[in-house]
Amino acid sequence: MSVQTQFDPINLPLGALPGTDRLLLLKGGMVVTMDNSLGNFASGDVLIRGTEIIAVGPDLSSEGAEVVDAKGMIVIPGLVDTHRHAWEGQLRRINPNSPTLEDYCNATHFSFAKYYRPQDMYVGNMLTALGCINSGITTIIDNSHNARSGAHSDAAIEALQDAGIRAIHAPGAPLSGEWESAQWPADLRRLKSKYATKSDSLVSLAMMAQIDREQWAFARELGLTIVTEFFGAGMAAELDALQEEGLLGPDNIFNHCTCMPDHGWSILRHTGVKVNVCPRSDAHYGLEDGVFAWQKAIDHGISPGLSVDNESSYSGDMFTEMRVAFYLQRAAAHSARFHGRPSAPDLVSARRLLKAATVDGAACAGLESKIGSISPGKQADIVMIRTDNLSIYPSNNALGTVVHAAERGDIDTVIIAGRIRKQGGVVLGVNRQQLEIAAEESRAYLFDAAGYTADPFAEDFSPLHSH
Incomplete structure (x- = not known):
């Protein structure tokens, strides 16, 4: 019995993909x-x-x-979001003023995430996927770093399938709480056999993992792309060793890449590592210096994809992401010219940002063909x-x-x-009543489990801070 039929929160009569003669x-x-x-x-x-x-x-x-x-x-x-934590769908804008990465984690990983059931994964992924479709995002790389059990991963994948979005689902280990660690990453073998064997499937499989040689080797044994949250000079210091060991390549996707030195960028370019940048989340949560890595990537001959990252603080649409990227790049370029810096970058254009959200996003996902x-x-x-x-x-x-x-x-x-x-x-095929009932039940359960009292007018978000 599939996870969906166990709780069947949403009925989406999509039917099969169009026949070859239609x-x-x-x-x-x-x-x-x-x-x-x-x-x-x-x-x-x-x-x-x-x-x-x-x-x-x-x-x-x-x-x-x-x-x-x-x-x-x-x-x-169709627009391509190269880095989205879809499981957080029912936590939209719960921490709109979150100032740091730690605060984001307090509002997700260290509080509500610990209590997610498979049905909560289904609801979160469904809300995210339908929101993406509504805003013109037809493909996402789903960074699912809350794979607490095989059933959680099943539910997340089936939500993506039921929504009808194109997705690369990358399960990853949770950051806190109890979970079935013994099944990780071995469960990827089962997931690949169950979900990633059909050539016409819109959902494919990857692995989300930090720098871990054993996990990376397991992903490559299965032929899976490896998605990694990557930022800071500390992580960049490991690139030389990874390159020498032959562990970097086009099957790596690095998110963020903030504050990376030029030498690190040269390694990524040489090894073909795929990169996506996060105009909003890097600034919102102050990742390193808070400056998204678009310009550094471009300066080193890498065309990064754009990513929304998550919806716990802001909207999930790519239009806003393109605009924020446009004006952050323009502000930095104009400032460099005004202050007479010789390395002032060229001004970005609207077409260039649309390319990042389509062509370059597809390349980041390995779907450019x-x-x-x-x-x-x-x-x-x-x-x-x-x-x-x-x-x-x-x-x-x-x-x-x-x-x-x-x-x-x-x-x-x-x-x-x-x-x-x-x-x-x-958006077609959505039973809004079932969707809202499922979302409200999930949200009420998670709030109660985490001991959080909702305040729709809160200016700060301070959920449980225990890890």
């Missing part, structure tokens, strides 16, 4: 392909067969295709943004509208692997 034609949109060989189309069409894009261009036609009117919409690739651009042969992960809303009409620049003005409420349609998951501004 045709879908997106007609007359302003298409931003993010494919340099194709360019963009002021009025273009996208033809989809089954899960795959088969043609992009003006005035396409296909007999028997279901036509979706894209006129007046900007059509972009499947997603990230609207290109024939790739999976049909596509977002359609209305431009007739009063807040963004008229749209004089598509890239500017997407990066600087659009909100999740402007998203009309979200397609993942050819399956329409949001249409007419509504």
Whole structure:
């Protein structure tokens, strides 16, 4: 019996992915392909067969295709969030003023996380996944560092499957409390056999682990990507040894990478380690100097993905992430010029940030051959943004509208692997009543278990501080 059927909190009648003969034609949109060989189309069409894009261009036609009117919409690739702790979904904005990483941990790992049941993992991942779809994020790397048992991992994965999002699920050891440590990391073998054997599955498997040679070796034995929270000169000091031992490569994903010296960046570039940066969380929680590592990565020839990280303090959308990245980079560049520094960086553009949220995110996830651009042969992960809303009409620049003005409420349609998951501004298949009942039950249980009394007007968050 699956975890879902044990408590069945949410009914999402998604059905199977589209059959290979099903045709879908997106007609007359302003298409931003993010494919340099194709360019963009002021009025273009996208033809989809089954899960795959088969043609992009003006005035396409296909007999028997279901036509979706894209006129007046900007059509972009699905956004990619390269680092999200999806299990925290029911803890959204519980610590909005959290000043440090320790405070974040007090509000998650050292308090509520200890009491998570499998159904709480399911609810958290479901809330996160549906929120992502609603805001145009079609792919996430789910950093699930609360894998307290095999059942917890089952529940997290099944929530992602039931939501219909594309995801790389990376279970990881909890940071506090009692858990089935004897099953870690051996349970990854079972998880891979159970969930990661179907070639058409939208959910694949990775491992979340800090620098641990035995765990990394086990992940590589299973052919799994290794996701690591990486920041500070202290961790960077280990890179030389890791490189000498041949333990760094394209199957590593490093999150954050704040305050890393130039030598460390050179090692990452040389070994092909994938990197994502966190404009909001690095500043919010004061990771090292609080400056996200975008510029350092770019200066060393690495194109990082963008990541939201978590929703315990702020929103989960990629539009805000792109904007924060844009203005932090611009502020630093203008300051360098104003003070006459010879190494002032070039100013970032809206297109460059959209590339980070699509093409570069796909590359970070190791999915660049499947997603990230609207290109024939790739999976049909596509977002359609209305431009007739009063807040963004008229749209004089598509890239500017997407990066600087659009909100999740402007998203009309979200397609993942050819399956329409949001249409007419509504995420499809969601039983809101069941979702809210499950979320409220989970939240009430966790608050009670942790001894936390909710205060919707709290300016500070001080949950249980015991580890």
